[in-house]
Amino acid sequence: MSGRTALVAGATGLIGGHLVPLLLADPAYEKVVALSRRPLQGIASAKLQTIISDFDALDSALSGIAADDAFCALGTTIKAAGSQEAFRKVDHDYIAAFARAAKAAGAKRFLLVSSMGADANSPIFYAQVKGETERAIRSIGFESMHIFRPGLLLGERKEKRRGEEIGAALTPFLNPLMLGPLRAYRSIKGETVARAMKGAALSGGAGAHIHTHDAMMRFAGV
Numbered sequence: 553m554s555g556r557t558a559l560v561a562g563a564t565g566l567i568g569g570h571l572v573p574l575l576l577a578d579p580a581y582e583k584v585v586a587l588s589r590r591p592l593q594g595i596a597s598a599k600l601q602t603i604i605s606d607f608d609a610l611d612s613a614l615s616g617i618a619a620d621d622a623f624c625a626l627g628t629t630i631k632a633a634g635s636q637e638a639f640r641k642v643d644h645d646y647i648a649a650f651a652r653a654a655k656a657a658g659a660k661r662f663l664l665v666s667s668m669g670a671d672a673n674s675p676i677f678y679a680q681v682k683g684e685t686e687r688a689i690r691s692i693g694f695e696s697m698h699i700f701r702p703g704l705l706l707g708e709r710k711e712k713r714r715g716e717e718i719g720a721a722l723t724p725f726l727n728p729l730m731l732g733p734l735r736a737y738r739s740i741k742g743e744t745v746a747r748a749m750k751g752a753a754l755s756g757g758a759g760a761h762i763h764t765h766d767a768m769m770r771f772a773g774v
Contacts, residue, residue, distance in 0.1 A: 557583040557618060558753075559659060561607075561650045562625035564588055566707045567665055570746035571623055576600055580754055585617055587650070607646040610653040621661045621753045622654035625746075636677055644681050648688045661696040663749045664689055668701045668737055668764065690760055697760040698752040700745055700768060707742035736764035747772035 558575050562568040563586035575584045576597045585601045586592060587610070592602055605613035607626075626647055633639040651662055664686070669676070672683035686699055748763065751771035763771065 555582045556580055556620040557585065559614075559617070559619045559622040559650075559654050559657065560584060560586045560625070561623070561647070562627065562665075563592060563602075564590065565625055565627070566705055566742035567746050567749075568623075568625035570707075570743040571625060571749060572600070574746055574750050575623075578750065578754075585614075585619065587613065607642075607649060610649050611656070614653045614657050617657045619654060619657040619659045621663065622651065622657075622659040623663045623749055623753070624650055625665045625749075626650065627665065630678065639678075640681050644685045644688065647685050651689045651692050651694075655692050655694065660694060661698070661753055662689060662692070662694040663698045663700070663753055665700050665702070665745065665749075668703050670699075670701060696758050698749070699760070699762045700749060700752075701736070701762060701764050702740045702745050702768065703737040703765060704739040705742050705745070706739050735766060738765045740765055740768060744768060744772045744774055747774075 558581050560568055560572055560575070563572050572584060572586055572592065572595060575581045576599050581599065583599055583601065585603060587603050587605055589604065589606065591604065603613050624647055626642065628639060628642045630636060630639045633642060654662060666686055667682045669679040670682035670686055671679050672687050674680045674683060689697060745768055748768035748771035751773065752763065755771070
């Protein structure tokens with residue numbers, strides 16, 4: 553299908569920074585609308601519309617926008633957010649607000665970057681919020697929903713995360729040892745997740761789907 557319009561939240565992050573150029577380069581997409589709190593750097597295309605907006609005002613920001621696919625790579629960490637409350641605002645409230653705005657804009661497909669271990673009933677706060685977010689998006693009623701649950705994400709970030717740097721250094725040794733159910737926890741490049749999101753959006757089919765490491769590799773064509 554040609555002539556699609558994509559909405560992207562989290563366009564300046566590790567995954568979103570790869571996703572926007574991939575969508576712009578794909579002839580299936582006629583227009584890419586990137587929501588961001590700051591301008592995108594190094595990307596120029598007649599197909600790209602950047603909306604600088606506070607995520608507290610998405611309804612007005614997306615007024616008049618019509619979309620087919622919504623991609624959400626928005627997220628933070630408790631450390632970066634500064635508190636559990638601030639983390640929940642970004643990783644739950646803002647994502648749910650984006651999903652509702654995307655639905656109102658006509659989006660039929662919603663693609664969400666979540667996390668391994670996401671579970672609304674988890675005793676671990678981070679995993680609990682991720683699970684609650686997945687549940688909130690499911691309730692909105694998209695024709696097709698794809699949830700991506702990567703393990704450790706690899707790639708260059710603007711902010712340094714010491715734990716991820718250590719994990720990335722160990723990846724060549726640890727990934728081959730993670731077999732059976734542990735394969736889902738293998739490290740994966742942010743770019744690969746972005747490619748998987750685009751692949752899933754163009755794959756067709758309805759319903760809700762959860763993708764872990766191996767499925768993401770397949771959708772990405774790796």
